[in-house]
Amino acid sequence: MGYVKFLGTAGARFVVARQLRFSAGTWIELGGTRLLLDPGPGTLLRLRKSRPPLDPTKLDAILLSHKHLDHSTDVNIVVEAMADGGYKRRGTLLAPSDALEGDDPVVLRYVRPFLERIETWRPGDEHGVDRVRIRPVPHLHGAVETYGLVLDSAEGRLGFVTDCRFTADLAGNYAGCQLLVLNVVMKDWKPDIDHLSLPQAGEVIAAVRPNLAVLTHFGTTMLRGNPRKLAQGLSEKVGVEVIAAADGLTVSGEAWSDRARPRAGEAPQ
Ligand SMILES: [Zn+2]
Secondary structure: OOEEEEOOOEOOHHHHHOOOOOOOOEEEEEOOEEEEEOOOOOHHHHHHHOOOOOOHHHOOEEEOOOOOHHHHOOHHHHHHHHOOOOOOOOOEEEEOHHHOOOOOOOOOHHHHHHOOEEEEOOOOOOEEEOOEEEEEEEEOEOEOOEEEEEEEEOOEEEEEEOOOOOOOOOHHHHOOOOEEEEEEEEOOOOOOOOOEEHHHHHHHHHHHOOOEEEEEOEOHHHHHOOHHHHHHHHHHHHOOOEEEOOOOOEEEHHHOOOOOOOOOOOOOO
């Protein structure tokens, strides 16, 4: 059975700088394929301190949604660790082109030869890692190239709504997701912000109607508001199970599978 483990749930500069929540990435295991999304500051440490410890040499791929520091600081050290200290050529890196090229690429040229494969996200393409198919969803998020991700495998369809400005077509790109993970930085809506707020996350969840939605990547207003209570309130409002991630939370495939939750209109067996 697959699972998603949240190594860190910090989502704004203040929360990251003070480490009010850890800023490590998300470990995703599907049908034996191991992926790490957005290795922010402290990811290598959190992998090893996790219970049970997670082994970066067992990773198949690192997925970078965008190059902002809270998502990418540990990318180089985790690439090196994935390649057994750089002694083996192994693993895949999937990243936006501006993380690899241009003025300020965050992936060092020094670690690139350690990787078996480097691919840049291309909207409309499907990227494969073993039996997991990954579709990048272009997001609006400041000046950097940013993608959300839809992962399809025998264990269902998972959507990761990473950092983004709310747009009307956002939910449509995540149609059919059984698990939907959303980066929700702010509790209250404000105009012209490049992050999702809680009410906007609610709109996306209500439109996609996953079996389970998980909120993560919290800024100060979300933390002050008590993410668990806010998730519960949203759940009641939209009629979908919504939970708030905490550092170290593991969500098992059973929690998002269709068998566990009959869809509306279906009679429970
Ligand atoms: Zn960002």
